[in-house]
Amino acid sequence: LKYGRYGSGYRTFRLSDDHKYLIWFSQKKDKENTRIPIKDIVEIKIGKESDVVRRSKAEDIHETSFTVVYGKDAKQLNVTAKSPKEAFVWAQGLKILSDAAKRGTNVSDLTTLSVEQNDGSKGRTNSVVISMEHVRNQSVMNMFQKNETATLQNLVKRHAQLKINMQRCVDFVMTKKNYKIIKAKGEFANVKKKLEEIDNRLRNVKNLLDGNDKTKELSDCKAELFAVAAELDALKQMLTAVILQKKKNKKVKKKIYSAFHGGFVV
Structure with a gap:
């Protein structure tokens, strides 16, 4: 952030x-x-x-x-x-x-x-x-901690939305024009690696949500979904920046906004 x-x-x-x-x-x-x-x-x-x-x-x-x-x-x-x-x-x-x-x-x-x-x-x-102050080992960054209780139902919904957002990102990257620009900028390998990491993390969360003992796993799931949402939003900013560096005009900016409409952070 x-x-x-x-x-x-x-x-x-x-x-x-x-x-x-x-x-x-x-x-x-x-x-x-x-x-x-x-x-x-x-x-x-x-x-x-x-x-x-x-x-x-x-x-x-x-x-x-x-x-x-x-x-x-x-x-x-x-x-x-x-x-x-x-x-x-x-x-x-x-x-x-x-x-x-x-x-x-x-x-x-x-x-x-x-x-x-x-x-x-x-x-x-x-x-x-x-x-620096003394740093403890545990993570304290938890987007859902405030004003919301972790329930299986809302985490499943968040997971489904993030899967959609990730696919939207993949589709954006793999359009012919965008792919050429991203590859020419030397960023395709980095983007591919990041998307693979996000996909694996979402698969792991899905396994936890589908497991038998969900009570202990919900806090881990919501923290991981926050991290994935943040990664997707950052990736959106990166891709938009890379494309705009190649074509700096309002028309392109509008098309990029439309491609990512709905946002990555839920």
Whole structure:
């Protein structure tokens, strides 16, 4: 969940293929404004130190939010991950990559990172500072926790709707024109992998919902359905951004909106 000037929205974040940039996708911004050079990161604030938490009263995001401070002007990227573990791994991973880049290491060659809570780099020159509160292991991100009781009936409905949304996404990707654009942009393999992951997660939820002992599984199902809904919404933003980068006009934007009508987050 990325926070911007006009609110928040789900986005797909990842490293560039050469590991030199943290990138995300937005249908409102061009490529140059949706990436951060890894070597420009100066500080990462996690938990209560994050500016997300300072501006929000929602306690359930305290352990999953972090702020990336970067550049000479101390610009900020404010995000909320799906779990404290995910937030911690992103923060530590970005710190290690940024410190390596500043030391002159070719980060493109790095394939694995050893993430430790105390890595001894606090005193190094130009080392990224990580400010963080204690992070617990369990996930606290649960979209359905507020104002709704998990019942088998409503979870089955959510699952069915997400299956429809996923198929809508597949159909959008596989139209001849969109497929050519996505492939030309080098994103087809990433999109295919993400859709396969989402499909597998929905299959796993279906198995849980169809199981004999449903009482213990409902909370897991609703948390997983939230995660899938968020992933689909972020993928929608990514696909729209990729297509719009190729054809920037209102007609195309209208067609894309129609293709995704109904939304991914239920």
